[in-house]
Amino acid sequence: MTTRFNFTLQATDGAARTGVIDTPRGAIRTPAFMPVGTAATVKAMLPESVAATGADILLGNTYHLMLRPTAERIARLGGLHRFMNWSKPILTDSGGFQVMSLAGLRKLTEEGVTFSSHVDGSKHHLTPERSMEIQRLLGSDIVMCFDECPALPATEAEVAASMRMSMRWAERSRDAFGDRPGHALFGIMQGGVTRDLREESAQALQAIGFDGYAVGGLAVGEGQEAMFGVLDYAPGFLPVDKPRYLMGVGKPDDIVGAVQRGIDMMDCVLPSRSGRTGQAWTPRGQVNIKNARHQDDPRPLDEDCTCPCCTGYSRAYLHHVFRAREMISGMLLTWHNLHYYQQLMAGLREAIAAGRLDDFVADFHARRAEGDIEPI
Numbered sequence: 081m082t083t084r085f086n087f088t089l090q091a092t093d094g095a096a097r098t099g100v101i102d103t104p105r106g107a108i109r110t111p112a113f114m115p116v117g118t119a120a121t122v123k124a125m126l127p128e129s130v131a132a133t134g135a136d137i138l139l140g141n142t143y144h145l146m147l148r149p150t151a152e153r154i155a156r157l158g159g160l161h162r163f164m165n166w167s168k169p170i171l172t173d174s175g176g177f178q179v180m181s182l183a184g185l186r187k188l189t190e191e192g193v194t195f196s197s198h199v200d201g202s203k204h205h206l207t208p209e210r211s212m213e214i215q216r217l218l219g220s221d222i223v224m225c226f227d228e229c230p231a232l233p234a235t236e237a238e239v240a241a242s243m244r245m246s247m248r249w250a251e252r253s254r255d256a257f258g259d260r261p262g263h264a265l266f267g268i269m270q271g272g273v274t275r276d277l278r279e280e281s282a283q284a285l286q287a288i289g290f291d292g293y294a295v296g297g298l299a300v301g302e303g304q305e306a307m308f309g310v311l312d313y314a315p316g317f318l319p320v321d322k323p324r325y326l327m328g329v330g331k332p333d334d335i336v337g338a339v340q341r342g343i344d345m346m347d348c349v350l351p352s353r354s355g356r357t358g359q360a361w362t363p364r365g366q367v368n369i370k371n372a373r374h375q376d377d378p379r380p381l382d383e384d385c386t387c388p389c390c391t392g393y394s395r396a397y398l399h400h401v402f403r404a405r406e407m408i409s410g411m412l413l414t415w416h417n418l419h420y421y422q423q424l425m426a427g428l429r430e431a432i433a434a435g436r437l438d439d440f441v442a443d444f445h446a447r448r449a450e451g452d453i454e455p456i
């Protein structure tokens with residue numbers, strides 16, 4: 081087993097790439113989808129079940145964990161991997177984005193951000209240095225730079241000023257991270273939907289030097305067309321030999337489009353969150369299990385799916401337990417959704433390796449266009 085963090089690019093098809101990230105905690109096959117384990121759990125799933133869906137890595141949220149149960153407590157208890165019983169790699173975000181979206185009474189300066197907790201109102205200070213310390217205490221394998229994502233709508237001047245501060249914070253993050261063999265630090269490109277700013281940001285990050293590069297500031301409400309517009313050029317500003325991570329994406333068709341444009345890693349709460357609200361994702365699109373059309377339907381969500389939900393339970397059962405607010409509802413749908421997402425990633429990886437991504441994508445869209453199976 082490797083003692084270092086290393087990315088090997090194995091094949092490309094157009095702009096799309098497939099490869100493997102080796103870490104001391106295991107290999108991450110790319111393109112990779114990372115389930116989100118916000119509060120040291122992927123909600124409604126046992127860690128071994130998350131692994132069984134095919135996930136090589138999951139994401140933890142610095143903001144939530146620093147507030148509760150605190151990074152210091154997790155460190156005393158042996159680190160996040162042991163605490164949540166997940167031995168494979170973990171990526172943690174920097175906390176910056178969620179401070180902006182969840183915390184109250186924020187005050188942003190060059191030094192960092194002061195905010196009050198959404199849990200108990202207590203006051204906290206987050207800086208690049210403190211974010212690096214928290215992510216080290218958690219034992220994260222892939223650490224993200226502390227950055228600022230400007231709230232939209234924002235003028236180009238505001239986006240530029242914010243991006244340049246994030247680049248200064250990226251340098252402070254790099255200095256504070258230090259030399260930690262086996263652990264990686266990723267820089268985060270900002271610059272909104274402005275090509276020149278994205279290029280400036282990518283160059284600033286590469287001058288500092290990171291183990292991987294994220295495309296930040298997307299999937300924040302700009303829409304798929306604008307996001308793909310940026311992804312048509314932004315990954316090309318990043319080095320070929322380092323992984324590229326698109327933060328917070330997305331729906332299955334967002335993922336396919338991002339992979340086509342050269343993205344290697346993604347994360348999103350969607351498969352787990354929608355599993356808890358009665359939404360399922362299949363190759364034929366989205367299924368709303370709440371709908372009365374399912375109440376007498378003995379068929380599984382997806383006849384071809386090999387997950388425990390589809391091999392053991394009918395649509396009628398899933399409809400019933402959702403209506404009855406039974407916990408197994410969220411458990412089964414989350415498992416199915418995560419399984420579907422990982423199957424999609426496996427299909428993308430195989431298609432890129434075989435040089436037939438265009439056919440795979442055409443089939444992906446054709447099956448979705450068919451829509452769900454006809455009601456009974």
Ligand SMILES: [Zn+2]
Binds near residue numbers: 381385388389391417
């Ligand atoms: Zn299934």
